Amino acid sequence: MKAISEMQDNGSVPAPAAAATQNAYAVRRRNSELLRIATAGSVDDGKSTLIGRLLHDSKSIFEDQMEHVVQTSERRGDGYLNLALLTDGLRAEREQGITIDVAYRYFATPRRKFIIADTPGHEQYTRNMVTGASTADVSIVLVDARKGVSEQTRRHMYIASLLRIPHLIVAVNKMDLVNYDEDVFYTILEEVTNWSSRLQIPDITFVPISALHGDNVVDRSDAMQWYGAAPLLYHLEHVVIAQDRNLDDVRFPVQWVIRPMSDSHHDYRGYAGQIAGGVIRPGTKIVALPGGQRTTVAAIDTYKGELEAAFPTMSVALRFTNEIDVSRGDMLVEADDQPTTARELEAHICWMSDRPMSPRGKYAIKHTTRSARAIVEDIEHRVDINTLEHVKADQLNLNEIGRVRLRCSAPLVVDPYARNRTTGSFILIDESTNDTVGAGMIINATS
Amino acid sequence: MNPVHYELSHLETLEAESIHIFREVAAEFERPVLLFSGGKDSIVLLRLAEKAFRPGKFPFPIMHVDTGHNFPEVIAFRDRIVSDIGERLIVASVQDSIDKGRVTEETGPRASRNRLQTTTLLDAIEEHGFDAAFGGARRDEERARAKERVFSFRDDFGQWDPKRQRPELWTLYNGNIRKGEHVRVFPISNWTELDVWQYIATEELEIPSIYYSHERQVFARDGMLYAENDFIELMDGEVPFSESVRYRTVGDMTCTGAVRSTATTLEDVVAEIAATRITERGETRADDRVTEAAMEDRKREGYF
Numbered sequence: 001m002k003a004i005s006e007m008q009d010n011g012s013v014p015a016p017a018a019a020a021t022q023n024a025y026a027v028r029r030r031n032s033e034l035l036r037i038a039t040a041g042s043v044d045d046g047k048s049t050l051i052g053r054l055l056h057d058s059k060s061i062f063e064d065q066m067e068h069v070v071q072t073s074e075r076r077g078d079g080y081l082n083l084a085l086l087t088d089g090l091r092a093e094r095e096q097g098i099t100i101d102v103a104y105r106y107f108a109t110p111r112r113k114f115i116i117a118d119t120p121g122h123e124q125y126t127r128n129m130v131t132g133a134s135t136a137d138v139s140i141v142l143v144d145a146r147k148g149v150s151e152q153t154r155r156h157m158y159i160a161s162l163l164r165i166p167h168l169i170v171a172v173n174k175m176d177l178v179n180y181d182e183d184v185f186y187t188i189l190e191e192v193t194n195w196s197s198r199l200q201i202p203d204i205t206f207v208p209i210s211a212l213h214g215d216n217v218v219d220r221s222d223a224m225q226w227y228g229a230a231p232l233l234y235h236l237e238h239v240v241i242a243q244d245r246n247l248d249d250v251r252f253p254v255q256w257v258i259r260p261m262s263d264s265h266h267d268y269r270g271y272a273g274q275i276a277g278g279v280i281r282p283g284t285k286i287v288a289l290p291g292g293q294r295t296t297v298a299a300i301d302t303y304k305g306e307l308e309a310a311f312p313t314m315s316v317a318l319r320f321t322n323e324i325d326v327s328r329g330d331m332l333v334e335a336d337d338q339p340t341t342a343r344e345l346e347a348h349i350c351w352m353s354d355r356p357m358s359p360r361g362k363y364a365i366k367h368t369t370r371s372a373r374a375i376v377e378d379i380e381h382r383v384d385i386n387t388l389e390h391v392k393a394d395q396l397n398l399n400e401i402g403r404v405r406l407r408c409s410a411p412l413v414v415d416p417y418a419r420n421r422t423t424g425s426f427i428l429i430d431e432s433t434n435d436t437v438g439a440g441m442i443i444n445a446t447s
Numbered sequence: 448m449n450p451v452h453y454e455l456s457h458l459e460t461l462e463a464e465s466i467h468i469f470r471e472v473a474a475e476f477e478r479p480v481l482l483f484s485g486g487k488d489s490i491v492l493l494r495l496a497e498k499a500f501r502p503g504k505f506p507f508p509i510m511h512v513d514t515g516h517n518f519p520e521v522i523a524f525r526d527r528i529v530s531d532i533g534e535r536l537i538v539a540s541v542q543d544s545i546d547k548g549r550v551t552e553e554t555g556p557r558a559s560r561n562r563l564q565t566t567t568l569l570d571a572i573e574e575h576g577f578d579a580a581f582g583g584a585r586r587d588e589e590r591a592r593a594k595e596r597v598f599s600f601r602d603d604f605g606q607w608d609p610k611r612q613r614p615e616l617w618t619l620y621n622g623n624i625r626k627g628e629h630v631r632v633f634p635i636s637n638w639t640e641l642d643v644w645q646y647i648a649t650e651e652l653e654i655p656s657i658y659y660s661h662e663r664q665v666f667a668r669d670g671m672l673y674a675e676n677d678f679i680e681l682m683d684g685e686v687p688f689s690e691s692v693r694y695r696t697v698g699d700m701t702c703t704g705a706v707r708s709t710a711t712t713l714e715d716v717v718a719e720i721a722a723t724r725i726t727e728r729g730e731t732r733a734d735d736r737v738t739e740a741a742m743e744d745r746k747r748e749g750y751f
Contacts, residue, residue: 313463
């Protein structure tokens with residue numbers, strides 16, 4: 001296992017003293033923010049090495065996990081430290097040396113806690129990428145410096161855009177193999193920038209890295225003095241995500257009604273849910289949709305007492321000044337800022353099942369806390385996710401993305417996905433198998 | 448209004464996500480149950496359930512699968528805490544399964560009831576007609592668990608099929624099942640061991656005494672320290688000695704190892720966990736050491 005010692009020598013492994021300081025920090029600091037990252041990529045583009053590097057350099061790989069990787073790499077004759085073994089947890093994955101699913105990895109620095117949703121990057125895993133991207137704050141797209149922008153790069157950027165991941169980091173990797181050449185980096189930057197003008201990505205950052213040697217991953221690279229900005233981890237620690245949540249439109253899908261009917265709380269009614277948008281305060285005047293009943297928030301209850309304000313993504317219970325008939329599936333909003341109550345939806349759908357989606361197909365639809373049935377009225381087109389071309393399609397096959405019109409059996413209370421990722425998304429369920437077969441992002445809606 | 452004020456800490460974000468999951472299950476399933484072991488993760492689950500449903504009662508009972516080989520301190524703690532919060536406890540007993548001939552006791556110095564629990568658990572789920580069972584598993588614990596969904600579908604044999612998992616997007620959980628099938632629900636999937644300890648410290652939750660450093664008669668086996676107890680036969684050369692230890696996980700006395708420790712307060716414990724270089728299951732659980740895929744195999748059979 002020569003390669004292992006080489007990697008450790010080449011890498012910028014923090015001294016034990018530094019690690020101890022960091023851990024002491026972690027004990028004191030319980031108030032760090034949570035950042036969700038999506039990565040996609042295949043074995044050759046160095047994604048596993050990058051994740052391994054982030055985990056390793058932030059001291060998040062435990063000794064027994066590392067020992068397992070060393071032993072298994074050796075036994076399999078990989079000839080290098082196969083950090084993919086850290087994330088590939090299933091027997092079939094280890095036997096076949098592939099990633100077949102979304103793996104979740106966790107690491108922390110003194111500033112933030114990170115969740116990485118790590119997915120395979122090939123086209124046949126589009127559904128896994130979409131799944132991993134659905135909750136992400138940041139997407140890391142890897143570009144091989146030797147190969148430049150590839151079909152895979154464009155695909156990953158399109159998925160990040162479609163799923164409205166607010167921040168994109170393009171990590172130009174393997175800079176060591178192009179002599180850390182500034183021109184190579186800027187050529188790729190320009191090409192990606194041109195391509196991204198066709199997408200909806202509000203914030204793109206470019207970082208030239210060598211995941212293998214650790215350049216610009218955690219520490220600034222000595223070999224790339226020409227790159228004036230911060231290394232990758234710094235961006236992950238500092239990207240501002242608080243503004244990404246929708247604080248403008250009050251959206252509160254009612255999940256559960258708390259009615260103790262005990263002696264001490266005989267008349268208590270708390271409408272429980274997780275806030276999907278806006279800021280709610282005692283005194284906020286609300287309308288319950290689709291019914292249209294009006295009332296005012298009297299109090300925001302939590303286990304630890306009442307709050308003065310509640311905002312996404314808090315889970316709370318609301319009390320009203322007067323009783324109205326509200327139950328699970330209703331959406332509480334402000335009267336002057338209402339979403340659309342609609343039975344007809346136009347949406348992008350990523351298809352996730354072997355059985356294709358066809359016109360007239362019927363499915364169960366789940367949107368916020370409301371369920372109904374939906375029929376496919378029309379498949380307008382399929383999107384070629386490598387070229388962004390619209391292609392005429394009679395059906396949507398596994399891993400395909402298309403623009404579709406649906407009609408629902410009951411009205412849903414929706415926003416465009418671009419406005420709100422919670423009230424703008426839905427899933428489709430095949431009622432014969434109970435499988436989740438489609439992921440939908442609403443474009444517009446009509447009653 | 449300055450948006451800078453509207454920020455949540457990582458624990459607040461994780462807590463809100465977990466409460467949401469609890470309420471989804473309560474609303475969409477007919478007969479959920481909360482699996483409680485007395486360990487730190489299920490103690491956090493109890494508090495999250497309180498946060499989700501108070502001032503109401505839990506819309507489900509609490510169930511403990513009792514192997515009969517638990518630490519007595521943990522059983523005493525279980526009974527007190529459930530009575531304190533005023534909820535209903537069901538105990539499913541592995542001894543009963545043995546007495547009824549459903550399972551056969553292993554023999555020898557390495558005998559454990561760990562695997563037998565699965566039958567007791569599945570029998571109890573069937574007997575009570577539970578369609579959803581909350582568990583305290585976390586994705587950072589183990590390789591197979593890192594790939595498991597929050598809603599983990601089980602067929603009518605209780606089996607998990609890692610290749611046929613439903614995609615899980617946004618905060619939309621698909622709980623559709625047929626009669627006889629059930630779902631294991633893991634509300635703290637995204638928590639790490641350190642998150643759990645920080646939450647216990649923040650919420651000032653009571654935990655069983657064995658999590659704190661204490662003097663105990665232990666013996667060494669396979670690089671771990673086991674408590675001397677009635678359920679485990681000593682092998683040649685194994686000599687008990689007194690040591691200052693604590694437990695990082697709570698399982699059976701036959702398969703759970705202790706770690707040397709002087710941590711006597713929650714702050715000490717959190718500091719120790721933050722500095723540790725070994726995973727909790729690697730350091731203290733013999734049940735995961737059988738094969739490379741020990742957890743995956745047990746989960747396929749219906750284990751927690």
